[in-house]
Amino acid sequence: MSSPEPHASAAPPAPGTIAVAMRGITKRFPGVLANDDVSFEVAAGEVHALLGENGAGKTTLMNILTGLYRPDEGEIEVGGKVVELASPRDAIAAGIGMVHQHFRLVDTLTVSENVVLGSRTEPFLLNRAARTREVELISEALHMPVDPDAKIWQLSVGEQQRVEIMKAVRSGSQVLILDEPTAVLTPQEARQLFRTIRVMAAEGHSVIVITHKLHEVLEVSDRVTVLRGGRSIATVGTAGATPESLAALMVGRDIDVARRRESESTIGDVVLTVEGITAAGDRGGDALKSVSLSVRAGEVLGIAGVAGNGQRELAEAVTGMRALSAGTVSVAGEPLKTGDPRAAITAGIAHVPEDRMHTGVAPSLSIASNIALKSYRTEAVGPFLRLGLIRKRAQEMIERYDVKTPGPETAARSLSGGNLQKVVLAREFSSEPRVLVAAAPTRGLDVGAIETVHGYLRQAADNRVAVLLISEDLDEVMMLSDRIVVMYEGAVAGEVDPRTATVEEIGLLMAGVTGTAAGGET
C-alpha cells in the first residue's frame, strides 16, 4: 500500500511530527453550515486547545474526527496517512479516543470492568486480578488516583472522568479528545486533570481540549486553534497569547455598528426589578449569587457570558420556573411569588425559553394547541374550551408571523427551528406582555430566521416592553442591547455600554478577569 501524496497545507508549522491533521473539513446540516473549510493539526506530544463559543463548530469537528459524522468535504490524516473514518470503531482503531461531556459508563460495574468494557481482546471469562492490576498501573502512570474495585456510582464526577480517560488510553488512543473537561469539575479536580494532561503529553500522546474558557487554554495547552462561526480563524502558540488576544479572536472584531438598534428616546420607567436573587443550580450549589438588575420599559438589557455561568438559571428565576432562595423579582414594583410560573405570566412576563422544543412547546400537540398554551384559560366557556376560537386565532398567528406549515393542526415537532420559534414568539407577544425574557432566542437557527427573530425583539422594545435578552452570541447582544450585563460564575461581573465597550473588555469580563489588572486565576 502506498501512502498518498500529502496535500498542500496552509496550517502553521507544528512542533514535532504530526499525529492528526484535518484539512479543509466542511460539514453541512439542513440549514446550518457547521464546519466551513476547517483545517488544523496536532503534533505528537502536544496539548492543543480548540477554542470557540457555543455553536462555533468545535463539537461537530470532533464528531467528525471520532467517526460519528462523515465530512462533506476535506480529508483526515492520522500518522501521515489519509484515513476514512466511517464509524467510531474505525476512529478507535486509528488511535483516536474521546471523553464526552456526558460520560458513557455503566454505573453498577466497577472501575476496572468499565475500563475493559467494549474491548474486543478480552477473554470470555475476565481475569479480575489482572484487570485490577492493569488499571492500577494505568492510574499510577497517569497520576490519576482511582480505586479499581469501586463501583462507578460511588465515584465523584471527577473520578468518573478519570475512568473515561483510562478507558480511552487502554484502548490504545494516541490522540485523546476531551470535550469541555472542566465543565463538571471543581477547581481542585481541574488542576489534577491538567497535571494528567501534561503527563500524557510528555509520554507522546496528543491531547485535544475543547473549551471556551480562556484561562484553561492558557494554563494547559501548547497551541490553540480558534473557531468562530464554523471557520477556523487562527492557530496560535499559547506562549504569545493573552486573554485579550484570545477573546478578540473568539468573538470577532467585526461587529456591525451600523445595524445597532437606537431607541434611546423611548425608554421609560423601570418595569422589571431583580434584587439580590440567589438560586440553587441543578447540580447543587448556588447557580445564581445575589444578582441584581433592572430593565426599563422599551429597553433591551443584554446578558452576556460564557455558557453555564448562570444565564439559564437567571431566565428561569425571573420567569418563575426556578425557586429563589433569597431576593425578589418584581414587575412594576409588585414582588412575584417565587417558583410559580403562573404568577409570572399573570404579572405580564413573557418567556422565550432556551429549550424551545420541550419547554417552549408541547411537541406532539398541534400548533393551535401550542399557541393556546397560556391563553386557554380565557378561551373557554366554563370548563369547555372554545375550540373554534382557538383554531381561528392559531390561523391568524400563522399568517401574521408567516409560519411555514400545512395548517394549525400540524404537530409542533414537525416544524423547523425557525418556524417553531415563530410559534413561540407569536404566543408570547399575543399576551401583550410588559416584560419579555428571551433566552438564546436564535440558537441553532439559520441566518434568515435569526433576522426575523431579531426584528421581533426590536419591535417588542419599540412597543415599550422591557426586554431581558440572554444570549451567548455576543454579536447579537451587542447589536440589540441598550445596556449589557456580563455574568460570570452566577454573579454580575460588570456592566458595559455597547456603544463604547470593546470586545476585549467584554471578553475579559466573560472570562472572569475583573478590573484592569488582568491575570486570571492561573
Added chain:
Amino acid sequence: MSLPEIRIEKRLKQRRWLMIAVPLGSLIVAHIAIAILLVATGHPPIATFRRLFDAAYIADGALTNSLIAATPLAFTGLAAAVAFRMKLFNIGAEGQLYFGAIGASGIAILLAGQSTPVLIAAMIIGGATLGAAWGAIPGLLRAFLRTNEIITSLMLNYVAALVLNYLIFDSLSYWRDTSATGLVFPQGKTLVDAATWPVLTIGSVAIPFGFLVAVAVAFVVWVLYTRTRFGFETQVIGDSPRAARYAGMRTRRKIVAIMCLSGAIAGIGGASQMGDFRHVLDARGLQQANYGYTGIVVAALARYNPFAVVFAAFLLGGLQNAGYTLQSAEFPSGLVGVMQGMILFAMLGGELLVQYRVSIHRRARQARTETGTAS
C-alpha cells in the same frame, strides 16, 4: 461484503390507513400462527376458528355472554386509558375495582329498603368514591413525594386483595354473611333484589346495565379530554411536563385528579360487578378474574381512545367467552390460553409498525483505511 442493516425510526406522522391495516394484518398473522399450532396438536384449524367465532358472537346467548365478559374489561380499560394518556401508569385498577365493589355492596346493604333507581345511583357513587380514594393514594405519593406510581399502585392491589379477604374470611365484618351457613362457609351478604341492575333486552341479546354505563363513561372521558380545559392541561402534561410548568399549569393537582378519576372508573366497574352479576361481595371470584390487568391490555389495544376501549373490551370479552365454550376434554384450557395469548401478542406487536418505520438498507461497508487517492 455487504451487511443488511435494519433501522427502526419513529414515524413523524401516523398514517390513518395503517391504523386499520396493521391490526387487521396482525389478526391474520395470529390466525396463521394459531392454525399451525392447531394442526400440530391435531385439531382441525378451520373448524376450530368457526367454533370460536360462533361461540363468541353467533350462537344462542353468545353475544350476551360476550357482553357480560366485556363489561368489567371496559371499565378497567377506561381506567387505564384515562391515566396512561397522561403518562401516569396506574396499574392499580385491580385494587380500585375491589374497593369499588366493597363500596357499592356496603351501600347496597345499608340502603336495603330503597328503590332500584336510588340503589343504582348510590352503588355507582359508593363504588366510584372508594375506587377514587384508593387511586388517590398512589396519586398523592406521585404528586408530592415523586414516588413511582407503577410500583405503588401495583403493590396496593395486593393490599386491596388482603382487605377483601379480611372482610369476608377473617372477620365478622359488615359485608359478611353471619347466618348459620355463612359462618361455616364464609361468604358475603347477598344484596336485596332491588339492588340488581336492570338488563336491556334487544331481540335475543341482553345488554347489562353496566355496559351502558361504561359507554356513557367513555363518552364523558372523550368530552373531558377533547373539549375541556382540564383535558387540555392533561394532554400538555402528558406530552411535556416542562412545557406544562412553563405554561403555569398546576401539575400536581392534575396528577391527583387523574388518578382519582381512573380509580373512580375502576370503582364503578366494581359496582357493576355487584349490581349486574355477582350480587355478593365475592372475594375469591373477583381476585381470580384479573379484570384490572386485562384492562391494561384493552387500553393498549385501543391506543387509549375511550370509544375504542369499549370496542376492544367487546372483542376481548368475546375471546374470553369463546374460550370457556371451547374448553373440553380434547381441547384443554391451556391451548385456549395460548390462542388468546397469540392474538394479543400479534395485535400489540403490530403497534410497532404503526408508530415506527422499519427499513432495511443494504450498505456496502467502506474499507477502513487508505482509500487510495482518486485523482
